[in-house]
Amino acid sequence: MKKFVIGIGGVTNGGKTTLAKKLQKHLPNCSVISQDDFFKPPSEIETDKNGFLQYDVLEALNMEKMMSAVSCWMKSPRHSPVSTAWRNAEEVPILIIEGFLLFNYKPLETIWNRRYFLTIPYEECKRRRSMRVYEPPDPEGYFDGHVWPMYLKHRGEIESIEEIVYLDGTKSEEELFSQVYEDLRQELAKQKLSCKASLEGSSA
């Protein structure tokens, strides 16, 4: 069965979860997996020499557990625990994986049909982050001492991946949604066409 897997990566507070939820509402048969649901318990998070808990690194996440959720969906999109209401059996099942550290994780490298990366400038990111309540709360200096430097490091690591579509997270939620939705409609149509062509090819 054909499937379509979308990655929404990007900076903390860039609007990943907001965009993913909005897309899910408008795309048929669309499930969402959020990387934030796979953080290890606080007792397993490393601390650096400044006493900052190292949350913004792959090691802070139980990626094996996230991969099992992804594999489960890939095997049987309709019956996986993250499945959504099945609206139109004709349409290809869609999975959105959203999180701050997706495209640096090698085992996922070949899964994507389309990848987006939300960016916002430093000041806006710091402002949005300061309005959120985290558990555990960000200590003084955490944004500059851990969050932002890790973001820059991870962003640098994926710079050479040409397929990633960068999105300006300072655009309005509505604008971002329309841009991505339109892009996805085109990508989904391309996939449909290529499936049809290969089916016709195999029956010729």
Ligand SMILES: Nc1ncnc2c1ncn2[C@@H]1O[C@H](COP(=O)(O)OP(=O)(O)O)[C@@H](O)[C@H]1O
């Ligand atoms: N396009 C946008 N413009 C302004 N604020 C936004 C936008 N998208 C999301 N937000 C706000 O920014 C904060 C972080 O959004 P969220 O979707 O949770 O980000 P992420 O999942 O990337 O951390 C929330 O308070 C949300 O309401």
Ligand SMILES: [Mg+2]
């Ligand atoms: Mg989020």
